[in-house]
Amino acid sequence: MGYKKNKQPVFNNFTDNIEYMKKELGVGESFDAIHLDLNYAERDMGLFLIDGFAKDKILHFLMKLLADLEPEQLEPDPLLKLMRTYLPYIELSTEDDLDKTVFWVLSGASALVVDGIDKIIIIDARTYPVRTPSEPDLERVTRGSRDGYVETIVFNTALTRRRVRDPSLRMEYMSIGRRSQTDICVSYLKDIADPDIVKQIKSSLEKIDTDGLPMADKTVEEYLTGRGWNPYPTVRYTERPDTAAVHLYEGHVLIMVDGSPSVIITPATFWHHMQHAEEYRQRPVVGAYFRFVRFFAVFISLFLLPLWYLFAEQQSLLPEALSFIGPKEVLAVSLLVQLLLVEVGMDILRMATIHTSSAMATSLGLISAVVIGQVAVEVGVLSNEVIFYIALVAICTYATPSYELGLANRISRIAFLLATAAFGVLGYVGGIALWTILLTRLNSLGVPYLWPIIPFSYRASRDVFYRAPMPAKNRRPKALHPEDPDR
Numbered sequence: 001m002g003y004k005k006n007k008q009p010v011f012n013n014f015t016d017n018i019e020y021m022k023k024e025l026g027v028g029e030s031f032d033a034i035h036l037d038l039n040y041a042e043r044d045m046g047l048f049l050i051d052g053f054a055k056d057k058i059l060h061f062l063m064k065l066l067a068d069l070e071p072e073q074l075e076p077d078p079l080l081k082l083m084r085t086y087l088p089y090i091e092l093s094t095e096d097d098l099d100k101t102v103f104w105v106l107s108g109a110s111a112l113v114v115d116g117i118d119k120i121i122i123i124d125a126r127t128y129p130v131r132t133p134s135e136p137d138l139e140r141v142t143r144g145s146r147d148g149y150v151e152t153i154v155f156n157t158a159l160t161r162r163r164v165r166d167p168s169l170r171m172e173y174m175s176i177g178r179r180s181q182t183d184i185c186v187s188y189l190k191d192i193a194d195p196d197i198v199k200q201i202k203s204s205l206e207k208i209d210t211d212g213l214p215m216a217d218k219t220v221e222e223y224l225t226g227r228g229w230n231p232y233p234t235v236r237y238t239e240r241p242d243t244a245a246v247h248l249y250e251g252h253v254l255i256m257v258d259g260s261p262s263v264i265i266t267p268a269t270f271w272h273h274m275q276h277a278e279e280y281r282q283r284p285v286v287g288a289y290f291r292f293v294r295f296f297a298v299f300i301s302l303f304l305l306p307l308w309y310l311f312a313e314q315q316s317l318l319p320e321a322l323s324f325i326g327p328k329e330v331l332a333v334s335l336l337v338q339l340l341l342v343e344v345g346m347d348i349l350r351m352a353t354i355h356t357s358s359a360m361a362t363s364l365g366l367i368s369a370v371v372i373g374q375v376a377v378e379v380g381v382l383s384n385e386v387i388f389y390i391a392l393v394a395i396c397t398y399a400t401p402s403y404e405l406g407l408a409n410r411i412s413r414i415a416f417l418l419a420t421a422a423f424g425v426l427g428y429v430g431g432i433a434l435w436t437i438l439l440t441r442l443n444s445l446g447v448p449y450l451w452p453i454i455p456f457s458y459r460a461s462r463d464v465f466y467r468a469p470m471p472a473k474n475r476r477p478k479a480l481h482p483e484d485p486d487r
Contacts, residue, residue: 007097007099007100008020008097008098008099009096009097009098010096010097010098010118010119010120011098012118014044014046014113014114014115014116017046017098017113017120018035018046018113020098021035021046021048021098021101021102021105021111021113022035024098024099024102025048025102025105025106027048031051032050032051032052033048033050033051034048034049034050034051035047035048036048036049038063038066040066040067040069041066041069041070041071041073041074042071043071043074043078043114043115043116044114044115045066045112045113045114045115046112046113047059047063047110047111047112047113048101048105048110048111048113049105049109049110049111050105050106050108052129053107053108053109053126053127053128054108054110054125054126054127055125055126055127058089058123058125059110059123059125062087062088062089062123062125065086065087065088066086066087069086073086074086078114078116078117079094079114079117079119079121082114082117082121083121087121087123089123089125091123091124091125092121092122092123092124093121093122093124094119094120094121094122095111095119095120095122096118096119096120098120101120101122103175103181104122104124106181107126107181107183108124108126108127108128109122109123109124109125109126110122110123110124110125110126111123128152128154130150130151130152130155131150131151132150133147133148133149133150133155133159134146134147134148135147135148136148136149136239136240136261138239138403139238139239139240139243139276139277139401141277141278141281142278142281142282143281143282144242144277144281145240145241145242147159147241148239148240148241148261149238149239149240149241149244149256149261149262149263150261151258151259151260151261152258153183153184153185153256153257153258153259156185156241156256156261156263157171157185157187157256159241160187160241160244160245160248160254162241163241163242163244163245164189164245164248164249166189166191168189168190168191168192169187169188169189169190169248170186170187170188170189170190171185171186171187172185172186172187172202173185174186174202174205174206176205176208176210176213176220177208177210177211177212177213178209178210178211178212179211179212180211180212180213180214182212182213182216182257182258182259183257183258184205184220184255184256184257184258185254185255185256186198186201186202186205186253186254186255187248187253187254187255187256188248188252188253188254189248189249189251191483191484192248192249192250192251192476192482192483192484193251193252193253193480193482193483194251194480194481194482194483195483196446196481197253197266197267197445197446197480197481198253200445200446201224201253201255201266201445204223204224205220205223205224205255207223208220208223210223213257213259216257216258216259216260217237217255217257217260217262217263217264220255220257220264221233221235221264224255224264224266225444230442231407231408231411231412232270232405232408232439232442232449233268233273233402233404233405233408234267234268234442234443234444234445234449235264235265235266235267235268235444236264236265236266236268236272236273236402237262237263237264237265237402237403237404238262238263238265239261239262239263240277242277243277244263244265246280247265249476249487250476250477250480250482251476251477251480251481251482251483252265252266252267252268252480253265253266253267254266266444266445267444267445267446267447267479267480268444269444269447269448269449269450269451269479270405270439270449270450271450271452271453271464273400273401273402273404273405274291274294274295274298274400274401274402274405274464275291275401276290276294276401278290279291279467280467280470284467284468284469287467288466288467290467291465291466291467292465293399294399294400294401295465297395297396297399297400298396298399298400298405298409300392300393300396301393301396301397301399301400301406301409301410301413302409302412302413302416303413303416303432304389304392304393304396305339305389305390305393305413305416305417306413306416306417306419306420306428306431307428308325308326308389309335309336309339309417309420309421310420310424310425310428311325311326312325312326312327312335313326313335313421313424314424314425317425326385327383327385327386329383331380331381331382331383332380333380333381333382335383335386336417336421338381338382338383338386339386339390339417340414340417341381341382342382342386342387342390343390343410343413343414343417346390346394347410393413397409397410412435415431415435416428416431416432416435419431440454447479447480448479451479452464452477452479457478457479459475460477460478460479473487474486474487475487
């Protein structure tokens with residue numbers, strides 16, 4: 001049975017409104033759904049709230065004010081008197097739909113039903129359990145701010161506004177999920193962001209038709225991008241408010257989902273996933289060096305292992321100076337199987353580390369690296385050279401700034417390895433060519449995935465490979481079609 005979204009107007013009878021609200025909220029069945037039967041100014045009133053969401057002190061203060069009212073103080077227009085005079089609170093509104101009122105209460109607000117008033121008063125005095133903003137584990141920097149987004153959307157919008165005090169900053173609210181009614185915020189700078197991109201994002205979000213968003217931003221991403229077969233991320237995630245602010249100023253659009261500490265940045269190209277805040281926290285020359293090292297590590301993680309396998313299997317391709325490449329002893333387990341075993345073993349270790357407490361994670365790593373690796377070499381399952389190259393590639397994989405890009409590169413590396421094993425040089429070269437073509441055909445909300453390399457833009461490509469000084473970055477990316485191209 002689907003969740004109903006039909007409008008239920010407020011009844012003329014006070015008792016009917018109370019009974020409807022009690023039934024829909026499960027008062028008496030759910031211990032945290034609270035109904036207070038009140039009488040102020042000789043009028044029956046009912047207050048509905050969810051325990052744990054309501055701000056007790058504010059509601060207690062408002063109830064004390066209502067308790068001092070006399071009947072004549074609410075005449076001739078009780079709703080107007082309450083809203084303007086006797087309920088002194090910032091976030092007050094009215095609602096004439098009982099189903100929407102239920103949604104407001106389940107979202108954390110309190111609903112006041114008053115006898116003789118044809119609308120329900122919504123008191124948005126809510127609070128959510130929230131952790132203190134702290135530096136994200138995946139985006140740490142040597143110098144810079146140590147705050148990060150949290151799981152509450154209101155806190156995240158405040159952290160963004162703290163850095164972007166532009167009057168054109170828009171925070172547009174949406175609610176998605178027939179049952180979950182998850183809060184979503186689309187954030188952009190109206191004077192900069194391309195209106196067509198904003199319209200496309202909002203249209204895609206409005207078309208999401210599902211019960212709920214249990215995985216928050218990841219569920220939204222899958223509906224937004226619609227490419228289940230593609231391992232490469234076409235949106236970028238960040239938990240850093242300063243990173244989000246930089247992208248807002250460039251003309252990107254942010255999507256914040258309540259319940260997630262990550263903010264979605266759209267559009268996002270392949271090269272956006274290769275950038276890190278650390279590059280901009282150092283001097284331009286140092287930042288450019290870091291970026292070069294990072295690019296080198298990422299391409300090593302992609303192409304080195306299948307290339308080494310190709311040379312190890314076809315020694316004739318090697319010049320005399322590189323004849324040392326390749327295992328010197330033949331083991332019972334083929335070289336391809338060794339590489340695949342270690343690749344899968346690395347993923348098993350990664351998953352085991354996630355599911356292991358922090359106190360035991362170090363011990364788990366030592367056991368896997370020292371005990372299992374050493375024993376595997378001694379019994380002849382793996383060769384030392386395989387261990388060396390896998391370790392080198394693993395380190396380079398973890399040097400990838402974007403966690404999602406690192407996982408996609410890992411899958412591509414295994415595909416290159418299998419293609420090389422099947423077709424040799426043709427498989428290696430053809431696999432890379434096919435990989436490049438597939439990435440070229442991708443786009444993120446109309447922006448080519450490999451822009452500004454394919455299609456080529458000289459000015460923009462310089463900023464991809466070289467961390468330019470901030471005074472020199474006086475133009476916004478053309479691919480985003482910003483309303484204001486000059487910084």
